[in-house]
Amino acid sequence: MLPIAVTLALTVALQAQTPAPAAAPDLSDPEVAHVAWTANSIDIDMAKFAQTRAHKAAVKQFAQTMITDHTAVNEQAAALAKKLGVTPADNAVSQSLQNDAKQARASLEPLHGAAFERAYIDREVAYHQAVLDAIDKVLVPTTENAELRKLLTDVRPAIATHLEHAKQLRSQLGAPSRTSK
């Protein structure tokens, strides 16, 4: 249920910006920068929370990689924004992502041990898939500045690798829970 909720929230947020289904939402570059920063920050916060709850070394290592990588990406994004004189601008997509993250955190809050690890990794699979879709269908097509667009395309393989890593962990953690896709 959680991964579906994540995907739906992002999809709805993105579609709400979209006048026609085939068109990408019209985000300005400062808004794209804010969405990217928000998406990274959400995953860092979730990983920090996971490190306090997860027991398995592989899950803790995954969470550490999320912190390390998404921090590195945000540092690059901040440096680029400074260079370009762009001030990231809050927007409906960022707010939707943050609302979704609050809900995800609330869903994970009561869980511990194996149940937590499973739900966290399920969320990471869905989240990274949704972010990949957003990069491909929304962020890259709508970004005007070539350097910002290049940063997004440079980051894409890392997100795809995180997705594969999360899927690999999910298969190691055992059978899917009944509430996950």
Next chain:
Amino acid sequence: MIVWLLLLAGLGSTPKSHTVEIRGMEFHPAVLTVAVGDTIVWINRDIVPHTATGMRRKWDSGQLQQGDSGRYVPSRVGRVPYTCTLHPTMKGMLIVRKE
């Protein structure tokens, strides 16, 4: 004398250096054939840090930030699989020959 030096060089034991670029979350080239005693240098071109690490961590470059490099000199013949400990889905292979 010159002939003697050429003969020594011709024995083919001069170690070489090979470069593996890490970019786009992949090792380039992913499979590399080297000789015992050669030096393999990994350079990280990605935004995120990586490692080049042998199985059971017999050797480990440590975390390479963007622009950093790490090296390894294989001492035995054989196939040497390696990975990035931060991103275990990344795989590389050294094929180490006698010379």
